[in-house]
Amino acid sequence: xxxxxxxxxxxxxxxxxxxxxxxxxxAQQKLVLKATDVHALGYPTVEAVVRMGxxxxxxxxxxxxxxxxxxxxxxxxxxxxxxAQVGALAxxxxxxxPMGPIVPELNVFNLPFMFRxxxxxxxxIDGPIGDEMLKKLSDHPTANLIGLCWMNAGxxxxxxxxxxxxxxxxxxxxxIRMMGNPVFVDTMNALGGNGVAMGYDQLINALQTGxxxxxxxxxxxxxxxxxxRYAKHYSTTEHLMIPEILVFSKKIWQxxxxxDQDLIMKLAxxxxxxxxxxxxxxxxxxxxxxxDAGVEIIRITDKKPFQAAVKPVWDKYGAAHKSLIDRIQNVx
Ligand code: GTR
Numbered sequence: 141x142x143x144x145x146x147x148x149x150x151x152x153x154x155x156x157x158x159x160x161x162x163x164x165x166x167a168q169q170k171l172v173l174k175a176t177d178v179h180a181l182g183y184p185t186v187e188a189v190v191r192m193g194x195x196x197x198x199x200x201x202x203x204x205x206x207x208x209x210x211x212x213x214x215x216x217x218x219x220x221x222x223x224a225q226v227g228a229l230a231x232x233x234x235x236x237x238p239m240g241p242i243v244p245e246l247n248v249f250n251l252p253f254m255f256r257x258x259x260x261x262x263x264x265i266d267g268p269i270g271d272e273m274l275k276k277l278s279d280h281p282t283a284n285l286i287g288l289c290w291m292n293a294g295x296x297x298x299x300x301x302x303x304x305x306x307x308x309x310x311x312x313x314x315x316i317r318m319m320g321n322p323v324f325v326d327t328m329n330a331l332g333g334n335g336v337a338m339g340y341d342q343l344i345n346a347l348q349t350g351x352x353x354x355x356x357x358x359x360x361x362x363x364x365x366x367x368x369r370y371a372k373h374y375s376t377t378e379h380l381m382i383p384e385i386l387v388f389s390k391k392i393w394q395x396x397x398x399x400d401q402d403l404i405m406k407l408a409x410x411x412x413x414x415x416x417x418x419x420x421x422x423x424x425x426x427x428x429x430x431x432d433a434g435v436e437i438i439r440i441t442d443k444k445p446f447q448a449a450v451k452p453v454w455d456k457y458g459a460a461h462k463s464l465i466d467r468i469q470n471v472x
């Protein structure tokens with residue numbers, strides 16, 4: 141080897157070494173994954189993601205961690221979805237409610253009285269249909285989100301400030317806030333009320349000022365969100381059972397190694413089961429909180445008139461997804 145070649149070889153090795161050192165330094169670089177939720181610290185969905193973050197930190201010796209922004213600190217669910225889409229945050233725990241307009245198949249979960257009971261819903265999200273729907277979201281060409289896992293959110297029932305709703309006729313004339321997705325406004329209108337689409341972040345104010353007479357949600361959101369302060373009549377209409385979803389920004393996901401992606405997926409599946417336990421505890425705690433606060437809980441045992449009234453909603457939103465609906469209904 142002459143002197144000149146020797147020089148070039150040396151230079152090339154130096155470049156290669158620098159690149160290697162650079163990429164391994166990059167691999168070792170700490171990454172803080174920002175996560176958000178509309179609910180406060182201690183709420184089952186928030187707690188499950190916080191715990192997932194701790195496990196992630198431990199498994200990677202602190203290289204990957206999760207920073208939680210609870211209580212709508214980064215806005216409502218619409219804003220959360222948008223921020224995850226552009227990579228301004230890594231993880232968002234959102235209801236499937238506002239996801240329907242983005243991935244049409246997901247809207248099937250948003251149909252009123254879709255699931256027979258909680259056990260049915262859990263079987264669907266834990267099974268092949270649940271996996272398929274997460275994949276539908278992850279593969280969606282413009283959603284820019286990865287579906288990590290599902291979470292429980294109980295059943296949603298109507299509450300209002302005006303009067304006890306005992307039958308479907310009592311809903312007439314009530315302005316009820318619904319999540320921002322036409323399927324929900326149509327559902328409330330079909331039930332005889334006036335559905336008003338609004339973000340969760342605006343709801344407490346709207347209840348307080350009388351912009352709406354009421355809303356609909358599960359016990360934990362109603363109790364933790366302090367909605368009972370303004371709307372004391374809670375009627376167990378149980379018209380919606382919508383699972384929640386933990387999404388990851390595709391933009392950030394694509395920068396992660398396969399091993400890190402697999403680890404996050406694994407921990408998310410664990411979070412799905414952990415959240416469920418926390419959920420049932422929180423439901424009980426919330427019901428007690430409601431009773432202590434003097435909420436009038438009206439038990440509606442005959443759901444038939446409510447189910448019959450939403451038939452047009454099924455015709456409008458379900459027709460395009462008949463085979464998926466059949467498969468869900470056949471899950472025993
Ligand atoms: C809650 C749910 C939130 C949000 C909220 C709403 O039950 O956990 O993600 O969707 O309802 O009504 O907007």
